[in-house]
Amino acid sequence: MDALDAFPRVKLGHSPTPLDRxxxxxxxxxxxxxxxxxxxxxxxxxxxxxxxLEFYLGAAVAERADTVLITGAVxxxxxxxxxxxxxxxxxxxxxxxxxxxxxxDDSYRMSGNVLLDKLLGAHLSSFPVGEDESAADASLEAxxxxxxxxxxxxFVIHLGVDHPPLGALGYVVVARELTAQMAEQDLAxxxxxxxxxxxLTHSGLLVGLRALGNNVPxxxxxxxxxxxxxxxxxxxxxxxxxxxxxxxxxxxEDDVVVSDSVLAPGYGQMNEATIxxxxxxxxxxxxxxxxxxxGKTMAGLVAMARGGSFPSGAxxxxxxxxxxxAIFGYERTLSDHLQQFDQAEGKQPA
Ligand SMILES: *Cc1c(COP(=O)(O)O)cnc(C)c1O
Numbered sequence: 131m132d133a134l135d136a137f138p139r140v141k142l143g144h145s146p147t148p149l150d151r152x153x154x155x156x157x158x159x160x161x162x163x164x165x166x167x168x169x170x171x172x173x174x175x176x177x178x179x180x181x182x183l184e185f186y187l188g189a190a191v192a193e194r195a196d197t198v199l200i201t202g203a204v205x206x207x208x209x210x211x212x213x214x215x216x217x218x219x220x221x222x223x224x225x226x227x228x229x230x231x232x233x234x235d236d237s238y239r240m241s242g243n244v245l246l247d248k249l250l251g252a253h254l255s256s257f258p259v260g261e262d263e264s265a266a267d268a269s270l271e272a273x274x275x276x277x278x279x280x281x282x283x284x285f286v287i288h289l290g291v292d293h294p295p296l297g298a299l300g301y302v303v304v305a306r307e308l309t310a311q312m313a314e315q316d317l318a319x320x321x322x323x324x325x326x327x328x329x330l331t332h333s334g335l336l337v338g339l340r341a342l343g344n345n346v347p348x349x350x351x352x353x354x355x356x357x358x359x360x361x362x363x364x365x366x367x368x369x370x371x372x373x374x375x376x377x378x379x380x381x382x383e384d385d386v387v388v389s390d391s392v393l394a395p396g397y398g399q400m401n402e403a404t405i406x407x408x409x410x411x412x413x414x415x416x417x418x419x420x421x422x423x424x425g426k427t428m429a430g431l432v433a434m435a436r437g438g439s440f441p442s443g444a445x446x447x448x449x450x451x452x453x454x455x456a457i458f459g460y461e462r463t464l465s466d467h468l469q470q471f472d473q474a475e476g477k478q479p480a
């Protein structure tokens with residue numbers, strides 16, 4: 131992995147993150163459940179984006195940038211983490227917030243990650259479209275050239291797939307870290323389950339594992355778009371990441387497995403399976419999951435376990451990618467869903 135270590139990188143988070151067991155939740159699902167705690171990467175509530183930003187900000191520092199620009203959903207964890215990272219490096223941060231989720235309320239617009247963006251002193255702007263990645267990137271580029279005209283040195287973190295997947299290198303690092311932890315604990319996994327959104331986490335982890343000779347099946351749970359669109363996106367990213375680290379061809383098309391069984395009604399929108407998984411995690415393990423990513427991913431894992439995807443006692447690894455501030459951006463939605471869930475389960479009078 132010499133090629134990996136040649137990329138500019140700044141250390142932003144706590145690592146290695148813990149590799150924990152979740153015995154009660156595992157017993158409920160008839161598997162040996164392990165959790166890679168990337169919600170514990172530290173910096174400003176942490177999460178998977180801290181891993182990705184180590185490489186983006188590494189590039190920004192190498193270019194002697196003084197201003198970072200990024201785009202994302204209103205409750206984006208990526209933009210909050212980018213703001214935190216920029217601050218620790220003494221840089222300015224411009225965040226473009228896209229309207230990606232329909233029918234949102236005040237807590238979505240004011241609390242959770244948005245509140246943290248403001249506390250971190252980010253310059254916020256809004257972008258009316260949530261489903262056009264190249265348009266969102268173009269709008270960031272326009273702002274970057276305005277800032278450059280004023281004498282700033284901007285660095286843009288792009289959203290679209292027509293830019294190199296630098297962030298995925300953070301999950302090649304995680305694959306290496308995990309491999310060391312497995313060796314220390316004399317442990318192997320039968321299956322890995324991870325959220326699949328921009329696909330940087332999924333592709334980086336998959337490429338990293340394969341490059342290290344680990345053939346464990348990895349299932350990406352679709353949180354952003356349906357499987358038919360996500361699968362080619364993940365594969366494209368895998369090929370690019372493999373090329374970046376000099377391991378072309380280490381991932382085949384068959385290695386890319388995604389499931390969109392718990393995506394409906396869409397990105398950032400709740401469903402029964404997700405609230406059930408969030409309640410199960412919290413009540414059995416005090417394991418906090420978020421409504422947009424990790425709650426859905428755990429719901430996907432639960433659906434796989436109940437649907438017979440894992441043999442009894444299989445060792446299953448859940449990647450906890452963080453996202454916890456969004457709980458407070460979804461306060462009302464979560465309370466309503468939780469109440470309905472508890473009533474349906476007979477835990478509260480109707
Ligand atoms: C962004 C995000 C994901 C998805 O990661 P990608 O690299 O975009 O696929 C998963 N979990 C959380 C908490 C996130 O913020």
